[in-house]
Amino acid sequence: MEGIYSIMEAILPQDAFRFDFMKNALLAVLLLTPMLGLLGTMAVNHQMAFFSDALGHSALTGIGLGIVLGLRNDLLAMLVFGVVWAVMICLIKQSGSASADTIISVFSSTSVAAGLLILARGGQFAKYSSLLIGDILAVSPQDLLYLLLALAVTLSLWIVLYNALLMTSVDPMLARSRGIATRAIECGFVVLVALAVMLSIRWVGVMLINALLILPAAAGRNLAKNSRQHAAWSVGIAMVSGIAGLILSYYLDTSAGATIVLAAALFYAASLAVRGIRK
Amino acid sequence: MLHHCDLCHIDLDRITVRRGGQVLLQDVSMHIHCGQLTVLIGQNGAGKTTLIRALLGQIPHTGIIRHVDSRGLDIPHLRTGYVPQVLQFDREMPLTVQDYLAAAVSRRPVWAGVSKQTKEKVSRMLRDVDAAGLENRLLGRCSGGELQRVLLALALEPAPDLLVLDEPVSGIDRNGLRMFLETLTDLRTTRHMAILLVSHDLRFVREYADHVVLLEKSVLTQGTPGEVFSSPEFSAVFGTGDEEEDD
Numbered sequence: 001m002e003g004i005y006s007i008m009e010a011i012l013p014q015d016a017f018r019f020d021f022m023k024n025a026l027l028a029v030l031l032l033t034p035m036l037g038l039l040g041t042m043a044v045n046h047q048m049a050f051f052s053d054a055l056g057h058s059a060l061t062g063i064g065l066g067i068v069l070g071l072r073n074d075l076l077a078m079l080v081f082g083v084v085w086a087v088m089i090c091l092i093k094q095s096g097s098a099s100a101d102t103i104i105s106v107f108s109s110t111s112v113a114a115g116l117l118i119l120a121r122g123g124q125f126a127k128y129s130s131l132l133i134g135d136i137l138a139v140s141p142q143d144l145l146y147l148l149l150a151l152a153v154t155l156s157l158w159i160v161l162y163n164a165l166l167m168t169s170v171d172p173m174l175a176r177s178r179g180i181a182t183r184a185i186e187c188g189f190v191v192l193v194a195l196a197v198m199l200s201i202r203w204v205g206v207m208l209i210n211a212l213l214i215l216p217a218a219a220g221r222n223l224a225k226n227s228r229q230h231a232a233w234s235v236g237i238a239m240v241s242g243i244a245g246l247i248l249s250y251y252l253d254t255s256a257g258a259t260i261v262l263a264a265a266l267f268y269a270a271s272l273a274v275r276g277i278r279k
Numbered sequence: 280m281l282h283h284c285d286l287c288h289i290d291l292d293r294i295t296v297r298r299g300g301q302v303l304l305q306d307v308s309m310h311i312h313c314g315q316l317t318v319l320i321g322q323n324g325a326g327k328t329t330l331i332r333a334l335l336g337q338i339p340h341t342g343i344i345r346h347v348d349s350r351g352l353d354i355p356h357l358r359t360g361y362v363p364q365v366l367q368f369d370r371e372m373p374l375t376v377q378d379y380l381a382a383a384v385s386r387r388p389v390w391a392g393v394s395k396q397t398k399e400k401v402s403r404m405l406r407d408v409d410a411a412g413l414e415n416r417l418l419g420r421c422s423g424g425e426l427q428r429v430l431l432a433l434a435l436e437p438a439p440d441l442l443v444l445d446e447p448v449s450g451i452d453r454n455g456l457r458m459f460l461e462t463l464t465d466l467r468t469t470r471h472m473a474i475l476l477v478s479h480d481l482r483f484v485r486e487y488a489d490h491v492v493l494l495e496k497s498v499l500t501q502g503t504p505g506e507v508f509s510s511p512e513f514s515a516v517f518g519t520g521d522e523e524e525d526d
Binding site: 038041045047158159162163164166167169170171173174176177178220221224225226227228229230231 | 332335337359360361363366367368369371372373374375377378379381382383385386388389390391392393415417418430433
C-alpha cells in the first residue's frame with residue numbers, strides 16, 4: 001500500500017490527498033466506477049434499470065438476515081442473499097407469470113420491509129443508517145482488495161458473456177436458434193450485477209448505487225454511435241464523475257456518494273443536450 | 280402421401296404440438312428439399328410459426344424430424360438458419376449492424392471493438408445478401424427491408440442446411456420483397472440449400488415457390504403452386520379469388 005500511496009502523492013498535488021482515507025477512497029472510486037460503468041451499459045440496453053434498483057434495496061435484507069443468523073461477516077450475507085434474490089427474480093421473470101415491472105416491485109418492497117423490520121428492532125436503525133448513503137471514506141486496504149477482485153471477475157465475465165448477452169437482448173428467439181443458452185446467460189448477467197451492487201453498496205449506499213450504475217450508461221447511450229463507444233463513454237463518465245465528485249465533496253464538505261451521483265447527473269444532462277443538438 | 284425423393288431433404292413425419300390441452304399442430308408431414316424454395320401458407324393462427332418453432336427445436340413436439348441424403352440415409356446434424364418475422368428490440372440502442380453481426384460470429388466482445396478480420400467477414404456477409412454499406416448503420420435505423428437482409432446475412436453464417444424464414448406481414452414494400460425473393464432464389468441454386476419460407480403474399484408465392492404447403496393445424500394440401508392454388512382446400516381457406524392476400 002505504501003508504494004501506491006507515495007505514487008499517488010507524487011501525481012496528486014491536491015491538499016485533499018494528504019490523508020490516507022482520501023487515497024483509499026480515490027482508489028475505491030477507480031475500481032468501482034469502471035465496473036459499474038461497464039455493467040450499466042447492458043442494464044440500460046436490457047431495460048433493467050428498475051431491476052438493479054430492487055437489487056440495491058435487497059442489501060438491507062441481506063444484512064438483516066446476516067444479523068438474525070448470527071453471521072459476523074455482513075458482506076458475505078449480502079452477497080449470498082443478493083445472488084439468491086437475483087436468481088429468483090430472474091426465474092420468475094422468465095416463467096412469464098406476470099409483467100416484469102410488477103414482479104420486481106414486489107421483490108423490492110418486500111426486501112425493504114423485511115430489511116427494515118430486522119434492522120430497526122428496538123430503535124437500532126441509526127447504527128445502520130450509513131448503509132443508506134454509503135461511506136466511501138471508510139474504505140480499508142482490505143476492502144480495496146475485494147474491489148480489485150470484483151473488477152477482475154467482472155471484466156473476465158464481461159469478456160466471455162457480452163456477445164451472447166447482446167444477441168439475447170436484441171432477440172432471444174433468434175439468439176436461441178444460434179445455440180445461445182439465453183436463460184442461463186440472462187441469469188448470469190443478473191448475478192454479476194447483484195455481486196457488483198452488493199460489493200459497492202457499503203461505499204455508495206442503498207439509495208445511490210443504482211444511480212451510479214444507470215446514469216453513466218444512460219449518458220453514454222446518448223453520445224455513442226456503436227457498442228464500443230457506449231462502453232467507453234459509460235466507463236469514462238463514471239470515472240470522471242467519481243473522481244470529480246470525491247474531490248468536490250472534500251472541499252464542499254458534502255457526502256461523497258451524493259456528490260459523485262450529482263456529477264454523473266450533470267453529465268447525463270449534458271449528454272441530452274448534445275443529443276438534442278445532433279438531431 | 281409422401282413419395283421417394285431424389286434430392287437430400289428434411290423429412291417432417293407426423294409433427295404434433297400440444298399446449299395446455301390444446302392441439303396447435305396435428306400430424307404435420309412434409310419434405311423440405313435441398314435446392315428448393317418451399318413456402319408455407321395459411322391463415323393467421325394456422326400454426327405456421329408454431330411449426331417453425333418446432334423445427335428449430337424451441338418448443339416440445341412429437342413426431343420425427345430427419346435430415347436425409349439422396350439415398351435415404353440419415354445425415355446426423357441439421358444446421359438451421361433462422362430469419363424471424365420481426366425483431367422486437369430497443370431501437371435507440373447504440374448498436375450498429377457491424378456490432379450485431381460481429382457479436383454473432385466472433386469471440387471478441389464487441390465493446391472492446393471489432394477486429395479488422397471480423398470487419399472484413401461482416402462486410403462479406405452483407406455483400407452476399409446485397410446489403411453492402413450497412414456496416415455502420417445503427418440497427419434501429421434500418422428499414423424493414425434492410426433489417427431483413429441483415430438477418431438473412433446472419434442466418435447464412437455459418438452456412439445452414441435448412442434456412443427458415445418468417446416473412447414480415449408489413450414494413451417491406453413490394454419492390455423490396457421482390458428483390459429479397461430474388462436473393463433467396465439465387466441462394467437456393469448457388470448453395471443448394473433447403474429453404475422454408477412462411478409467406479403472406481400469395482402473388483409472389485405463385486411466382487417464386489417450388490413447393491407450396493397449405494397449413495391449417497395440419498397439412499390441408501401440398502404440391503406445386505399451380506396444384507395448390509387450384510385445389511378445393513385452397514379455395515376453402517382463401518376464397519375463390521386466388522389473388523387475395525391474407526394480411
